[in-house]
Amino acid sequence: MDKAPKWKRVCKSSKLKMNKVKGKAVGTKMVLVMRTEDGIFGSNALCRHMAWPMHWGGKIKDGCLRCPLHQTTYHPGDGSVNEWSPAHYFPAYGRFLGKLRTPSSLKMYDVREHDGYVEIDLNS
Numbered sequence: 001m002d003k004a005p006k007w008k009r010v011c012k013s014s015k016l017k018m019n020k021v022k023g024k025a026v027g028t029k030m031v032l033v034m035r036t037e038d039g040i041f042g043s044n045a046l047c048r049h050m051a052w053p054m055h056w057g058g059k060i061k062d063g064c065l066r067c068p069l070h071q072t073t074y075h076p077g078d079g080s081v082n083e084w085s086p087a088h089y090f091p092a093y094g095r096f097l098g099k100l101r102t103p104s105s106l107k108m109y110d111v112r113e114h115d116g117y118v119e120i121d122l123n124s
């Protein structure tokens with residue numbers, strides 16, 4: 001049985017600019033919302049590679065969310081991995097780090113804009 005949506009405010013809609021991310025602690029979870037050309041998306045904020053909080057320096061580039069630490073990128077639509085730990089500036093270092101963890105998708109949540117706020121449903 002599906003749980004009823006439980007919408008929680010993350011930030012004002014006006015504060016989430018195009019191709020930007022915002023993060024916030026919601027209950028016991030750190031979540032991230034992002035606005036891309038394809039819409040607004042919400043996910044767990046911690047990178048699946050080594051748990052960097054991606055609202056600290058994360059960027060939307062070419063429609064993907066990029067972690068600033070080792071450059072792992074995710075597709076916002078479903079959280080799937082686009083590229084796993086390439087660490088562009090030090091490719092050998094990135095390949096080594098990439099092997100420490102198996103690539104895995106970001107946990108995604110439903111988001112909406114409501115009453116001027118971006119809200120996330122942690123039950124989704």
Ligand code: FES
Pocket residue numbers: 047048049050051052067068069070071072085
């Ligand atoms: S912690 Fe995000 S790419 Fe390594």
